[in-house]
Amino acid sequence: MKLYKVDAIVLRSREMRDADRILTLLSRQKGKIKAVAHGVNKPSSRKRGAVQPFCYSSFLLYRGRELDSVNQCEGIEAFSGLRADLDRISYASYLAELTDSASMEDQIDGEAFFLLLTILHLISRDGADVELLTRSFEIRLLDIAGLRPHLDNCVGCGVPVESETVGFSSSTGGVVCGRCSGIAGDVKFFPRGTVEILKLLLKWDLKKTERIKVPPRVRQQLRQIMQNYISYHLEKKLATALFLEKLYYHY
Ligand SMILES: [Zn+2]
Numbered sequence: 284m285k286l287y288k289v290d291a292i293v294l295r296s297r298e299m300r301d302a303d304r305i306l307t308l309l310s311r312q313k314g315k316i317k318a319v320a321h322g323v324n325k326p327s328s329r330k331r332g333a334v335q336p337f338c339y340s341s342f343l344l345y346r347g348r349e350l351d352s353v354n355q356c357e358g359i360e361a362f363s364g365l366r367a368d369l370d371r372i373s374y375a376s377y378l379a380e381l382t383d384s385a386s387m388e389d390q391i392d393g394e395a396f397f398l399l400l401t402i403l404h405l406i407s408r409d410g411a412d413v414e415l416l417t418r419s420f421e422i423r424l425l426d427i428a429g430l431r432p433h434l435d436n437c438v439g440c441g442v443p444v445e446s447e448t449v450g451f452s453s454s455t456g457g458v459v460c461g462r463c464s465g466i467a468g469d470v471k472f473f474p475r476g477t478v479e480i481l482k483l484l485l486k487w488d489l490k491k492t493e494r495i496k497v498p499p500r501v502r503q504q505l506r507q508i509m510q511n512y513i514s515y516h517l518e519k520k521l522a523t524a525l526f527l528e529k530l531y532y533h534y
Pocket residue numbers: 437438439440441442459460461462463
């Protein structure tokens with residue numbers, strides 16, 4: 284069959300000439316897919332709504348030799364709560380770019396799909412703790428991608444790290460004990476409580492994230508740990524992450 288159907292979240296929707304768009308989709312059935320949507324930028328196009336970034340839509344795709352194309356599509360959920368708010372739309376753009384960067388094409392990844400769908404629902408709610416949900420998303424996505432940092436035992440010698448101050452090294456992949464802190468040039472020290480919150484974010488019910496109370500100083504440390512770690516392992520700084528920094532953190 285040349286035609287196939289998927290439910291997918293639009294990770295990226297790039298405008299091309301002739302009113303076309305190139306879409307990067309994360310589908311429930313087939314993982315990441317690239318497809319062209321012809322003519323969707325025309326004001327009269329009925330497909331227009333369903334191909335916007337972060338839309339959850341149903342697609343009928345035509346398998347092409349080089350690139351698949353959108354035959355039909357229909358929006359399931361537009362997450363309108365996201366779109367009216369610069370804060371949320373900036374975070375959602377980051378989540379989509381991170382998912383795109385951390386997942387390979389044709390890698391069937393229902394887990395990443397459901398994680399992203401859940402998080403988009405949660406951050407579009409009023410009163411959502413968007414920053415903490417983002418940290419939670421990051422650590423879970425890394426876990427799914429097989430890139431999760433080691434948070435219990437020292438990556439150098441394997442002993443449980445139980446001191447009040449914990450070293451963390453992105454390049455060696457997690458926490459280091461005091462004796463191994465010379466193991467890499469990028470070891471930075473954090474209170475153990477910060478690392479404990481990171482562990483909690485991995486296991487805690489996502490829908491109850493707001494119940495975890497995290498002071499601003501610890502949020503900043505969590506951001507620093509995750510952003511350094513992600514940049515190191517993806518070998519780049521994401522454009523949307525830089526945008527968030529400019530928007531909110533000014534460093
Ligand atoms: Zn050690």
